[in-house]
Amino acid sequence: MQAPAGTSSITNVAAKANVSIATVSRVLSGKRTKDDDIARRVRAAAEELNYSVNYAASSLRSDTSNTIGLIIPSATDPLSAHLLDELEPTIDVDSQQLLLGIGQTQEIQEERIESLAARNVDGLIIVAASGVDLAATLERYAQHMPIVQVGGRQRSFRTSMVSIDDNAAMEMSIRHLASCGARSVAYLAGNNVSFESAELFAMFHTQVRSYALFTSSEWNKFGEASVQRGFHCTMNLFGNADALDRSDPATAFLRRPEALVCCDDTVAFGAMVALDAMGLSVPDDVRIIGSGDSPLAMTTMPQLTSIRPPVEQIVAESLRLIAAGSHSPAHITLPPQLVVRGSTQV
Amino acid sequence: MQAPAGTSSITNVAAKANVSIATVSRVLSGKRTKDDDIARRVRAAAEELNYSVNYAASSLRSDTSNTIGLIIPSATDPLSAHLLDELEPTIDVDSQQLLLGIGQTQEIQEERIESLAARNVDGLIIVAASGVDLAATLERYAQHMPIVQVGGRQRSFRTSMVSIDDNAAMEMSIRHLASCGARSVAYLAGNNVSFESAELFAMFHTQVRSYALFTSSEWNKFGEASVQRGFHCTMNLFGNADALDRSDPATAFLRRPEALVCCDDTVAFGAMVALDAMGLSVPDDVRIIGSGDSPLAMTTMPQLTSIRPPVEQIVAESLRLIAAGSHSPAHITLPPQLVVRGSTQV
DNA sequence: TTGTATGCGTTATCAG
DNA sequence: CTGATAACGCATACAA
Numbered sequence: 001m002q003a004p005a006g007t008s009s010i011t012n013v014a015a016k017a018n019v020s021i022a023t024v025s026r027v028l029s030g031k032r033t034k035d036d037d038i039a040r041r042v043r044a045a046a047e048e049l050n051y052s053v054n055y056a057a058s059s060l061r062s063d064t065s066n067t068i069g070l071i072i073p074s075a076t077d078p079l080s081a082h083l084l085d086e087l088e089p090t091i092d093v094d095s096q097q098l099l100l101g102i103g104q105t106q107e108i109q110e111e112r113i114e115s116l117a118a119r120n121v122d123g124l125i126i127v128a129a130s131g132v133d134l135a136a137t138l139e140r141y142a143q144h145m146p147i148v149q150v151g152g153r154q155r156s157f158r159t160s161m162v163s164i165d166d167n168a169a170m171e172m173s174i175r176h177l178a179s180c181g182a183r184s185v186a187y188l189a190g191n192n193v194s195f196e197s198a199e200l201f202a203m204f205h206t207q208v209r210s211y212a213l214f215t216s217s218e219w220n221k222f223g224e225a226s227v228q229r230g231f232h233c234t235m236n237l238f239g240n241a242d243a244l245d246r247s248d249p250a251t252a253f254l255r256r257p258e259a260l261v262c263c264d265d266t267v268a269f270g271a272m273v274a275l276d277a278m279g280l281s282v283p284d285d286v287r288i289i290g291s292g293d294s295p296l297a298m299t300t301m302p303q304l305t306s307i308r309p310p311v312e313q314i315v316a317e318s319l320r321l322i323a324a325g326s327h328s329p330a331h332i333t334l335p336p337q338l339v340v341r342g343s344t345q346v
Numbered sequence: 347m348q349a350p351a352g353t354s355s356i357t358n359v360a361a362k363a364n365v366s367i368a369t370v371s372r373v374l375s376g377k378r379t380k381d382d383d384i385a386r387r388v389r390a391a392a393e394e395l396n397y398s399v400n401y402a403a404s405s406l407r408s409d410t411s412n413t414i415g416l417i418i419p420s421a422t423d424p425l426s427a428h429l430l431d432e433l434e435p436t437i438d439v440d441s442q443q444l445l446l447g448i449g450q451t452q453e454i455q456e457e458r459i460e461s462l463a464a465r466n467v468d469g470l471i472i473v474a475a476s477g478v479d480l481a482a483t484l485e486r487y488a489q490h491m492p493i494v495q496v497g498g499r500q501r502s503f504r505t506s507m508v509s510i511d512d513n514a515a516m517e518m519s520i521r522h523l524a525s526c527g528a529r530s531v532a533y534l535a536g537n538n539v540s541f542e543s544a545e546l547f548a549m550f551h552t553q554v555r556s557y558a559l560f561t562s563s564e565w566n567k568f569g570e571a572s573v574q575r576g577f578h579c580t581m582n583l584f585g586n587a588d589a590l591d592r593s594d595p596a597t598a599f600l601r602r603p604e605a606l607v608c609c610d611d612t613v614a615f616g617a618m619v620a621l622d623a624m625g626l627s628v629p630d631d632v633r634i635i636g637s638g639d640s641p642l643a644m645t646t647m648p649q650l651t652s653i654r655p656p657v658e659q660i661v662a663e664s665l666r667l668i669a670a671g672s673h674s675p676a677h678i679t680l681p682p683q684l685v686v687r688g689s690t691q692v
Numbered sequence: 693t694t695g696t697a698t699g700c701g702t703t704a705t706c707a708g
Numbered sequence: 709c710t711g712a713t714a715a716c717g718c719a720t721a722c723a724a
Contacts, residue, residue, distance in 0.1 A: 009701055020711045025703060032709080052464040056411065057701035059402035060716050067445075075421055075430035076641065084421035088448040092458075097465060099413075100446045102434040112438075118398040119443060227645030266645065273647060276622065295422060296642070299573030299612065301619060355717060366695045371719060378693080403717035406700050 008049040016045035028053070059120070068322060069116035071101040071109060073129035078265075078292050080127050082311045083150065087125070090315050096122070106132045117141045123322030128152045130194060135159075146326040148318040153195060160321040160329040162314050164336055166196065167203045169307045172338045173261050173289050174207035176305075180344050182259035182287050184214040188233050188271065190263035192222035197263070204261065219257055223267075230262060230270025238278055238286075258286060259344075265290035265297050268304055272343070287344040302342025310334045354395040362391035374399070405466065414668060415462035417447040417455060419475035424611075424638050426473050428657045429496065433471070436661050442468070452478045463487045469668030474498045476540060481505075492672040494664040499541055506667040506675045508660050510682055512542065513549045515653045518684045519607050519635050520553035522651075526690050528605035528633050530560040534579050534617065536609035538568035543609070550607065565603055569613075576608060576616025584624055584632075604632060605690075611636035611643050614650055618689070633690040648688025656680045 014021040019038060026032040027042040045051075059065045068091055072080035088098055099121055101112030109132055116124055123146045128134050135154040138147050142158035149161045177185055187204045190197040201220070208215050219237060223229045238256055262268040268290030275286055282288055282302060290297060293308035313334050321330060360367040365384060372378040373388040391397075405411045414437055418426035434444050445467055447458030455478055462470055469492040474480050481500040484493050488504035495507045523531055533550045536543040547566070554561050565583060569575045584602055608614040614636030621632055628634055628648060636643060639654035659680050667676060 011701080021702080022704090022711060022713095023709085026710090029703085031703095034709085038710090054406070054701050055465055056402050056405035057716090058703075060400070060406050060718090061701080061703040063716080065402065075427040081421040081427060084446070085448060088446065089454075092447075092461065095461075097461065098446045100430070100434065100444045101438075102431060108435075115438065115441075115443065119401055227642060231647065266642065269642075270645065273619075273622075276619075296573060296612070296615075299616065301577065357717080367718080368695060368697095368720080369693085372694090375719080377719090380693080384693090400717050403700090404719075406702085406716090407718045407720080409700080 008051050009054065010051070012049055013042065013045045013051050016049065017041040063120070064122055065120045066095060067097050067099050067119065067121050068319075069099045069101065069119070069121035069124045071103065071112045071116070071124070071126045073104050073109075073127060074102060077127075078294050079151070079309055079311075082309065083125075083127065083315065086311045086315045087318075091319060104129050106134075109134060110137045113137050113141065117145065121145060123148070123319075125150060125318050125322070128154070130191070142326060142329070144326065146322040146324070146329075148321050150314055150318065155331070156329075158326075158329055160318075161331045162317050162321070163331075163333050164309050164314075165333045166200055166336075168335045169291070169338070170200060170203045170261075171207050172336075173307065174204070174211050174213065176338055176340065176344060177259040177261070177287055177289065178211040178213060180259075180283070180287055182213065182257075183253040184216075184257045185259040185261060186215060186219035186237060186257035188230060188260060188262045188267050189220060189222045191224060197222060200263075214254055215257070216254075225264035225266055227266045227270035227273070230267035231274045232270075233267075234260070234271040234274035235278070238275065238280060260286060260288045262288065262290050265292045265294040265304060265306055268306070268343075269296065269300065272300055272304070283342065283344050283346060289338075289344060293339055297339075297341070300343070305341045305344040306339050308337045308339050310336055354397050355400065356397070358395055359388065359391045359397050362395065363387040409466070410468055411466045412441060413443050413445050413465065413467050414665075415445045415447065415465070415467035415470045417449065417458045417462070417470070417472045419450050419455075419473060420448060423473075424640050425497070425655055425657075428655070429471075429473065429661065432657045432661045433664075437665060450475050452480075455480060456483045459483055459487065463491065467491060469494070469665075471496060471664050471668070474500070476537070488672060488675070490672065492668040492670070492675075494667050496660055496664065501677070502675075504672075504675055506664075507677045508663050508667070509677075509679050510655050510660075511679045512546055512682075514681045515637070515684070516546055516549045516607075517553050518682075519653065520550070520557050520559065522684055522686065522690060523605045523607070523633055523635065524557040524559060526605075526629070526633055528559065528603075529599040530562075530603045531605040531607060532561060532565035532583060532603035534576060534606060534608045534613050535566060535568045537570060543568060546609075560600055561603070562600075571610035571612055573612045573616035573619070576613035577620045578616075579613075580606070580617040580620035581624070584621065584626060606632060606634045608634065608636050611638045611640045611650060611652055614652070614689075615642065615646060618646055618650070629688065629690050629692060635684075635690060639685055643685075643687070646689070651687045651690040652685050654683045654685050656682055 010021045010024050014024045024042050027039050099116055103109040103112050125148045127150045133154050135156050138159045139156055147159040149159055151163055189201050260271050268288050272282055275282055280286055290304045290306040293306040297304040297306045317332050356367045356370050360370045370388050373385050447462055449455040449458050471494045473496045479500050481502050484505050485502055493505040495505055497509050535547050606617050614634050617634055618628055621628055626632055636650045636652040639652040643650040643652045663678050
């Protein structure tokens with residue numbers, strides 16, 4: 001029967017191994033290189049007593065909490081959920097732990113930053129909620145702990161930033177659509193309050209021109225990321241085009257898009273439902289690209305081509321920057337991956 | 347300019363307020379009732395110095411970490427995500443923090459339990475991954491900290507349990523379908539390796555009989571929770587029934603179900619796509635009920651009726667049990683809610 | 693009610 | 709490399 005953790009302290013281990021507590025501390029924390037009889041005795045004693053360090057004491061003395069903080073807007077936010085799933089197993093290997101804060105608003109996110117800073121986390125990773133600017137608050141803490149912002153645009157020279165290259169994603173998307181034979185394309189863009197959406201909207205037009213595709217100002221709308229929005233936008237786009245098509249099939253692609261770029265997978269789902277309802281075929285009549293690579297993207301018919309955020313690299317880079325400390329902030333931009341599936345290819 | 351947290355300790359506050367550190371500690375921790383000049387001076391000094399307690403020291407001294415642990419199988423698991431979003435703001439109000447562990451397998455979940463126990467969390471909430479039995483591991487720690495298991499079936503008299511009354515959900519579902527005019531019903535059940543699925547399968551049949559509905563053993567299948575599974579099962583169920591229907595419309599409901607109960611919303615999504623593809627109408631021809639009340643349930647056409655887990659109550663009860671301590675474990679079963687939407691009602 | 697003094701378990705320092 | 713000891717910041721028993 002094992003003794004429960006917390007029952008025994010370093011003193012018990014020291015006694016059992018016939019060494020001083022200092023030696024036990026050194027052996028178990030790896031600050032002692034040799035692997036002689038003493039080291040073995042200490043490890044054996046610790047094992048037998050089921051000893052594990054008291055983190056409170058360790059943290060108090062060494063001023064490092066073996067804890068990293070993560071702040072996200074919501075666990076139902078796909079990017080945040082993926083980050084969580086990727087981050088947790090990655091950090092736990094070297095016996096660190098994850099302290100989580102969740103908040104959608106500027107006020108709550110700032111509150112969480114302060115809470116986690118008060119906990120003396122060894123590093124802080126933040127996914128800012130849409131429309132929230134944390135630069136001022138973060139700068140106040142940047143000298144005391146490494147801070148990594150994931151996504152977003154606010155630039156600070158005191159905090160690190162790991163962001164996703166959405167422009168590259170747009171380029172990849174348009175290039176792919178062109179190579180699939182699409183001659184015209186529409187963009188169901190994100191919410192227009194955000195600067196990012198506007199920038200992507202411009203990038204869309206740049207790339208469309210660059211690949212000599214056609215688009216129309218009437219096709220491209222800002223809006224929320226929901227299935228319903230995708231459905232309604234698509235119904236409006238294609239709803240009364242059928243009659244026109246018959247007039248001249250050769251120029252039909254000028255009256256309705258042969259491809260849809262969606263700001264989000266859910267929008268793409270709605271679009272696919274609408275196209276199905278109108279008897280249009282994906283990908284033969286219309287090619288569709290989503291964004292986020294949600295698990296559901298693989299479960300539609302056909303499966304949805306989607307932009308996958310580089311979560312593994314984001315996590316790896318964030319942890320690297322945190323390990324590097326707060327005195328070497330860096331701004332890193334990572335390209336996402338275009339996962340090609342049936343919605344753009346036969 | 348505010349001084350960053352962690353710069354000043356209780357000693358600084360005591361000096362500035364002209365009192366002893368003991369008094370500061372008592373005032374700030376609320377163990378001193380009066381609100382006289384001393385209390386005001388202390389609070390003012392703390393505010394001015396932007397003081398916040400050193401949790402490591404506090405934890406070491408008082409043997410309580412002001413931290414509660416949560417272990418979930420994955421952040422992309424809908425129930426876990428909802429739990430996170432509900433739990434985090436609820437606990438943070440009294441300045442506790444959330445330590446998160448994620449693991450899909452027995453081994454990893456046990457590892458997380460041990461890690462969090464070593465961190466001396468004030469309480470542990472666990473969503474066991476499907477097919478994982480943590481009873482043995484949990485019992486080892488149950489005397490040292492309050493443990494609440496959410497969902498699942500393993501019963502232990504040392505740990506608390508808050509579970510969802512799936513049987514009640516099934517009863518509500520079948521009753522609702524009967525009241526909507528369905529005469530026959532099929533069940534796209536969950537994975538058959540789990541005891542819960544088998545029990546629910548039995549409950550389905552009991553309720554179907556109780557409401558005098560018809561079902562067929564060929565209709566009801568175990569399977570995974572995915573859109574594709576829902577799609578294929580539904581295609582098989584209805585695919586070749588059209589020809590038969592014309593033979594005798596009065597008994598058509600014996601050859602194909604007029605309602606579908608799905609173990610998961612994703613399965614229901616797949617079923618809706620399949621029905622749409624076959625030209626069958628929801629809810630006129632077939633009524634559909636999902637489970638989980640995922641955000642996407644509101645974005646289908648028509649919107650999906652679904653079983654919503656009582657997340658708010660789960661969180662409230664879990665925290666109550668943790669506050670009550672480890673010496674009063676309880677088993678609580680909470681009824682879910684049937685959210686009626688367009689997929690079962692016109 | 694207030695202040696003084698002790699100890700929580702660990703790591704850092706320093707002398708051997 | 710090892711051991712003895714100080715110090716981390718706080719909460720609390722105890723004395724005033």
